[in-house]
Amino acid sequence: TGQCGLWISNTVKTAQDNYRLVLSECRQDEFPVGLLHSRFPVYRRTELEDEWISSLGKGGQRPQGCILLATQVVEQSVDIDVDFLITELAPTDMMLQRIGRLWRHQYGERPVTHPIVWIQSPSLEKITSARALKKSIGASSRVYAPYVLWRSYKIWHNKDRIVLPDDIRNLLETTYAEESTPIPEWIESLRHDLEQRTSQLRNYALSLTNQHDLPALKD
Numbered sequence: 001t002g003q004c005g006l007w008i009s010n011t012v013k014t015a016q017d018n019y020r021l022v023l024s025e026c027r028q029d030e031f032p033v034g035l036l037h038s039r040f041p042v043y044r045r046t047e048l049e050d051e052w053i054s055s056l057g058k059g060g061q062r063p064q065g066c067i068l069l070a071t072q073v074v075e076q077s078v079d080i081d082v083d084f085l086i087t088e089l090a091p092t093d094m095m096l097q098r099i100g101r102l103w104r105h106q107y108g109e110r111p112v113t114h115p116i117v118w119i120q121s122p123s124l125e126k127i128t129s130a131r132a133l134k135k136s137i138g139a140s141s142r143v144y145a146p147y148v149l150w151r152s153y154k155i156w157h158n159k160d161r162i163v164l165p166d167d168i169r170n171l172l173e174t175t176y177a178e179e180s181t182p183i184p185e186w187i188e189s190l191r192h193d194l195e196q197r198t199s200q201l202r203n204y205a206l207s208l209t210n211q212h213d214l215p216a217l218k219d
Helices: 012-025 042-056 092-099 130-142 146-156 168-176 185-207
Strands: 004-008 033-036 066-070 084-088 116-120
Touching: 004 012, 012 033, 012 066, 033 042, 042 066, 084 092, 092 146, 092 168, 130 146, 130 185, 146 168, 146 185
Parallel strands: 004 066, 004 084, 033 066, 084 116
Antiparallel strands: none
16 A cells, blocks of 8 residues: 555564564565664664665655564654554553654655554453463563553553544553552552662662762763
């Protein structure tokens, strides 16, 4: 259909697997297919970013159809514009960053009447334990806090349309606000784990500001 698509995964391995999957389903040279993640050598990653920005960036030479498989590296620093987005479930603020890749710039006639997002996620409705949740979301639980993923899922899984920027504040506040109704004990334990981890990181950061505890270092 001529759409330019972006498929964002939460881990490099998943992005690589998806890249191989797409290549296996495409005819040779049917349309450009690319892979972008943080494990490329710096020089190669820069080359790839420049290549895709020249195609999908502002004023770029837009191809008649393409797909880029990527990780979080495209959320902010890579200024690309796509028509179609597939994204793994992520925290709401990250989801909004990813959705921000859709129709970023003014182009002429588009191959579709509106941008489309597919959220790739297992069903979490019947999950009844922290262990089951982590198993269900797989490697994403090592990238993002399971509690935040669960809250984000509750916000996104029934949505079929959003309006940006109008909905941004409500989406964020609903995801991160205090629960207004009782939650299962296992969800409460995940929330407690997140708060404890956050507190540990905050204390560690503060400890590094105490120069009395650190050896004298050059700037």
